[in-house]
Amino acid sequence: MSEKLWGGRFEKGLDERIDALNRSFPFDQRLWREDIEGSRAWAGALERARILTKKDANAIRKGLKAVAKEFESGSFEEKPSDEDIHTAVERRLTEIAGDVGRRLHTGRSRNDQVRTDLLLWMKRAYDACDEALTAVQRALVGAAERANGIIIPAYTHLQRAQPVLLAHHLLAYIEMLDRDRDRLTSARGRADMLPLGSGAATGTAFPIDRRALAKDLGFRHIARNSMDAVGSRDAALEFLAVTSIAMTHLSRLGEEIVLWASAEFGFAQLGDAVSTGSSLLPQKRNPDGAELARGKAARTVGNFVGVAGALKGIPLAYNKDLQEDKEAVFDAFDTTVGTCAAMAATVDGLTFVPERCAEALRRGHLLAVDLADYLVEKGVPFRSAHGVVGSIVRAAEEKGCDIAELDLATMQAIAPQIEKDVHTWLTIESSIRRRSALGGTAARRVKAQLTRWRKALG
Numbered sequence: 001m002s003e004k005l006w007g008g009r010f011e012k013g014l015d016e017r018i019d020a021l022n023r024s025f026p027f028d029q030r031l032w033r034e035d036i037e038g039s040r041a042w043a044g045a046l047e048r049a050r051i052l053t054k055k056d057a058n059a060i061r062k063g064l065k066a067v068a069k070e071f072e073s074g075s076f077e078e079k080p081s082d083e084d085i086h087t088a089v090e091r092r093l094t095e096i097a098g099d100v101g102r103r104l105h106t107g108r109s110r111n112d113q114v115r116t117d118l119l120l121w122m123k124r125a126y127d128a129c130d131e132a133l134t135a136v137q138r139a140l141v142g143a144a145e146r147a148n149g150i151i152i153p154a155y156t157h158l159q160r161a162q163p164v165l166l167a168h169h170l171l172a173y174i175e176m177l178d179r180d181r182d183r184l185t186s187a188r189g190r191a192d193m194l195p196l197g198s199g200a201a202t203g204t205a206f207p208i209d210r211r212a213l214a215k216d217l218g219f220r221h222i223a224r225n226s227m228d229a230v231g232s233r234d235a236a237l238e239f240l241a242v243t244s245i246a247m248t249h250l251s252r253l254g255e256e257i258v259l260w261a262s263a264e265f266g267f268a269q270l271g272d273a274v275s276t277g278s279s280l281l282p283q284k285r286n287p288d289g290a291e292l293a294r295g296k297a298a299r300t301v302g303n304f305v306g307v308a309g310a311l312k313g314i315p316l317a318y319n320k321d322l323q324e325d326k327e328a329v330f331d332a333f334d335t336t337v338g339t340c341a342a343m344a345a346t347v348d349g350l351t352f353v354p355e356r357c358a359e360a361l362r363r364g365h366l367l368a369v370d371l372a373d374y375l376v377e378k379g380v381p382f383r384s385a386h387g388v389v390g391s392i393v394r395a396a397e398e399k400g401c402d403i404a405e406l407d408l409a410t411m412q413a414i415a416p417q418i419e420k421d422v423h424t425w426l427t428i429e430s431s432i433r434r435r436s437a438l439g440g441t442a443a444r445r446v447k448a449q450l451t452r453w454r455k456a457l458g
């Protein structure tokens with residue numbers, strides 16, 4: 001049985017088996033900095049409302065500083081009564097500052113306190129995620145520069161489709177990660193809202209100046225409804241959604257790298273620093289970092305689903321189920337930042353193999369649509385050209401060659417509109433060159449995008 005801060009109305013202590021499930025201190029102590037920041041601001045708010053004297057408020061601030069020092073140095077001693085970070089800080093404050101510590105919780109609830117702490121924490125976490133994603137983008141810009149001039153097949157259904165600049169392929173991921181960063185910024189804006197001053201559910205009964213409080217804590221907006229402020233967790237859910245989407249992108253990039261580094265593709269090799277060995281097979285170079293990006297993405301999605309499930313059935317306002325938000329958010333944060341770092345290193349460690357890339361272009365009739373476009377230029381309607389090229393592909397397959405290697409006579413027998421200029425049209429380079437509309441893989445377009453990203457990302 002353990003002594004509780006809220007023990008007044010109980011004759012007996014809490015059963016240890018409930019206590020074990022209930023305690024969040026083991027994981028929410030991670031919020032110590034934010035909890036102390038929030039408490040410090042709350043002491044100021046109480047002082048402004050003349051609930052605390054200046055002397056008492058000063059003593060509380062001084063005590064909180066001492067508690068912060070203990071957390072910072074790792075000397076904070078946990079007591080069995082420390083149910084969560086809020087009770088732990090208040091307990092220690094009272095030990096250090098004396099009875100004045102018992103005045104701090106006036107007009108405040110752990111319900112508005114925990115929301116405040118987590119939002120403060122998430123705002124910083126958003127900034128750190130943004131930095132981590134930017135590092136991956138930078139690594140991708142570097143890789144795209146190293147891929148200078150290399151052409152690979154673009155795939156649809158993982159079947160060779162058309163030639164594309166490898167740099168263009170890599171730049172696609174920079175775009176995805178950029179939208180992720182945009183989502184982070186937008187979600188951060190919604191997390192920038194002060195819950196403190198909402199009490200347990202219905203608001204605080206003391207004349208708290210919440211505008212001044214918001215300013216103290218650096219919140220842009222103030223929660224307009226106390227029930228919403230203490231009962232909602234969509235900010236946590238959104239954090240999990242946004243990081244999950246970013247992780248999905250890192251996972252896809254990881255899968256590309258796994259494929260590229262395989263003997264079957266061979267488009268890239270992984271440097272020693274980002275390859276792992278096998279305990280049995282001496283020849284192996286395994287892309288563990290890239291594989292883990294795939295695996296870890298499942299974790300963040302799981303965190304999202306877990307919190308969504310916990311949220312969807314509970315009535316307003318606070319319910320203990322809501323305590324489940326923190327482990328999920330912390331885990332998603334650690335996973336995202338860690339995966340970004342590993343993926344930036346993995347991308348930095350990629351060396352492209354131009355010969356293998358070139359080899360992959362030789363089979364697969366990658367210029368089939370170019371041939372159809374050629375016929376369109378000669379006046380054939382596209383749908384008819386599509387059918388004609390289908391027959392030409394069949395003829396090439398019968399001869400065991402690529403359409404680009406097929407002799408003119410065979411082509412002309414199927415499509416009399418084909419002339420000998422077809423062979424200058426049907427090259428990988430001219431196929432790339434022709435994709436010069438905005439967003440296409442033409443070298444000048446890709447170069448402009450690379451320059452743009454290099455400038456934007458530094």
Ligand code: ARG
Nearest residue numbers: 024084110111114318322323
């Ligand atoms: N540890 C709790 C949580 O994370 C803090 C809020 C507790 N509130 C309460 N009324 N028991 O949700």
